[in-house]
Amino acid sequence: MASSSADTSLALAHPPLPLTAPSEKLTLAAVALGLLALLVAAADADTYRARLSMYLALTLLSGGTLAWAGVKFGHRPAGVQQNNLWLRASTSRGAIAWVLGLVLTGFYVLLYWFPEYLERLIRTLDPFSQSLRGKAADQWFLYGTFYTLAVLLMGGRALWKYRHSRYQLIRTASVMFFQLGFSFLLPGLLLLFQKPEFYFSYFWPLKYDYLFPGTVGYLVKDGQALGVFMVFWGAVMSLVATPVLTYFYGKRWYCSWVCGCGGLAETAGDPYRQLSDKSRAAWRWEVRIIYAVLVFIVLVTALLWVAASGAVPALQPISEGLSKTYGFVIGAVFSGVIGVGFYPLMGARVWCRFGCPMAAYLGLLQKHFSRFRISTNGAQCISCGNCSNVCEMGIDVKQYAQRGEPIIRASCVGCGLCSTVCPRGVLNLENGPREGRYQASALIHSDSLRILS
Incomplete structure (x- = not known):
């Protein structure tokens, strides 16, 4: 009897999850088949068959995800429901979350350091890349395509989920627009017309090399008007527009409405927002790390300009070494491998909270000067x-x-x-x-x- 009472208490404390509706299972099956087709495309040595598998994968993933969102959120009253978040293995650091985290981190490791293992996937996007950019695909085009697709599809999910909130609808539409238009299509079209690839929605210090002397020199070479405008745009947005906009609207104008990192966090990372650590110890680490990153990139930028001036020739190798170190540790490992790969385990804003220098810059303005x-x-x-x-x-x-x-x-x-x-x-x-x-x-x-x- 004692054992029976204990089992009953346990069942009451942890009630079983509600059964998944058949229609929802069907849409999730389409998503699973899409992932399987993606694996086939990555493994098939025949380019034509691999390309067909890729198109099938993108169709199934897109249709399945949007249909799933409509079934899951469209058939119940509008409003945010947080039921069973800490009971599902996918949203409470369970086995599914760990598997997904390993897959994401593995993808980033291959992307940054072993792109040859993604070669077959990359080749499937050659026709698309040729039509958009006028050149063959590379690992960054593959990444940009996946990244943008994730924002758009999970953005569609967010539009269903938060359809009762006008603020959330407009904000979600905004990050989808900026990712698709300013971070994917526009840079590709610039390459198509043989212009420098430039991301108008990313600014220094997040896009840290945009104020480096090497990048500035490349953009303004031969006195091209567009290159000069790009440098002017980046400098004004970083040093003038950012303080002004943050004064009136806080850091949300960028972090929640424009930034691609924030866009992915707010859409693809939405199922994991409850995982962020609320402890005071986490806050202490946040303050120590994020402002150290900001100081580091400001120092590197200053040293590069001093070295470029020729005033202190000995600074050249030091500043370049620091720049490469920042690019590897912060630009790749922190923002990519940890920042996105750890979504299912630590929440979607690990990079924004602990590592992004732009967030640190905006945060200082918001706390001390904003309305x-x-x-x-x-x-x-x-x-x-x-x-x-x-x-x-x-x-x-x-x-x-x-x-x-x-x-x-x-x-x-x-x-x-x-x-x-x-x-x-x-x-x-x-x-x-x-x-x-x-x-x-x-x-x-x-x-x-x-x-x-």
Whole structure:
């Protein structure tokens, strides 16, 4: 009898997951067949057959994913539901999450250091690359295609999931637009017309080499007007537009609306946002690492310019060595292998939270100079914890909401999910005047208490 009682208690504590509907199983089967076709394309030595397998894979993956999103989220009432997140093996660091993490990290390792193993996949995209860029495909075109497809397909999922929120719909459409238009099609078309490949939605210090003397020299060589404009665009966006836009809108204008890294995190990484570490120890490591990365890239950029001036010739090998070190450790290992490969294990914003120098730069501006804040009304908070659960930047939002304190954190990317999931309307994203920025929510809280009394 004792054993039976224990089994009953365990069953009540961990109820079984609801059965998957047949229609959802069918769409997931299409996705699985698409992944299988992708493996066939990667293994087939015959280019024609491999290309057919690739087209079949992309069709099944695209159709299956969008159909699955429609079935899963379209047939139930609108609203964010966080049921069973910590019971599913795919969203709670279970076996499925570990397998997916290993696959993603393995792909990045091959992409950066062993692209020859991806050669057959790369060759399947030659016709597409020729039509868009006027040249054969390489590993970066393969990566860009997969990356953009992930943002678009999982962006479609997000549009279904958050269809009740106008802010989330516009924000998701924005990152999809910038990834497809500015980070994929436009750079390809520039190559087609024999112009320098340039990503207008990435700025220094995230796209760290855009203000390096070598890149600047390459773009302005022969006095080409477009190259000069590219240098001007990058410098103005990094040093002028970024502070101005951040003053008015916080870092969300970039991190949650424009950036490709943030775009992937907000779409493909959405199922894993609850995995971000909310502990104070994690916050300490965040501060130590991300600002060290920012200082490192500022130092490297300055040293490269001093070396390029010829004033200190001995700096040339040192600055180039530091540049290569940054490119390997930060540009490849941190942003790629860890930043994306660890989505299913550590959440989708590991790179944005701990390593991105652009996020650090924007965060400093947001915390000390911006009008942006998330106001809270503690009198209405019921401590459900939904807000903290969805914060991918590791902010324990509930603690602020309970005290009625405004959230003014350097790490906050302004995704707005905390406000979207709040059942009582406690949290509001605001771009109010800087005067009273820290006291605004305290006044709301005191007014609410006076009314209640």
